[in-house]
Amino acid sequence: MRIILLGTPGGGKGTQAKLICEHFDIPHISTGDIFRGKIKEGTPEGKEISEYTGKGQLVPDRLTIALVEERLKKDDCKKGFLLDGFPRDEKQAQALDVIMNNKHEQINFVFLIDVPKEIIIDRILGRRVCPKCGESYHVKYNPPKESGSCDVCGTSLIHRADDQEDIILDRLAIYNRSTEPILKFYEEKGILHKIKGDGRIPEIFAQISGVLSKTQ
Ligand SMILES: [Zn+2]
Incomplete structure (x- = not known):
């Protein structure tokens, strides 16, 4: 199964990504991890990435898309994968479509974890x-053992x-603006599933795995 997980930053997406990948035994592919990996390896790509992230800027699409494509070619993705943090906007969603078409594969499920702003x-x-x-x-909600x-x-x-609150509100507005077209894109393909994300972690996971298990 090939899954895209969408959700507002801070909405519990990372936790659900981990649970899904463990339960269904598929690799968790996050652009954040790919970027950190490249920076650590010290490759030319890694140096370019750290120039952008160091300035608080987004890594350009050209580079992001190439790195995602490279990652999806690895053997562990043959049984499926979960994409987290990609696609970020409509342009990336279209690029992903091209990557998948070239592989003669398609994305099966797109989940949006929908969480109210106050939460x-x-x-x-x-x-x-x-x-x-x-x-x-x-x-x-998840305190360390020792404070x-x-x-x-x-x-x-x-x-x-x-x-901080004002920065969070700005981030949410930007996120919603770029995510709306992606949602529409996948809704038209009939693979978008909206998940209520204001419950407890196991309840949210039960909603997602319910959808995934039904169609296996
Ligand atoms: Zn630590």
């Missing part, structure tokens, strides 16, 4: 991340500077 703000304001290993926590330090590596957790 997203609450989740992001309480978010704490580990600057060393990237693990994330929430002061209320303020990472369960995995013990590093002191931080509250990211851009996790």
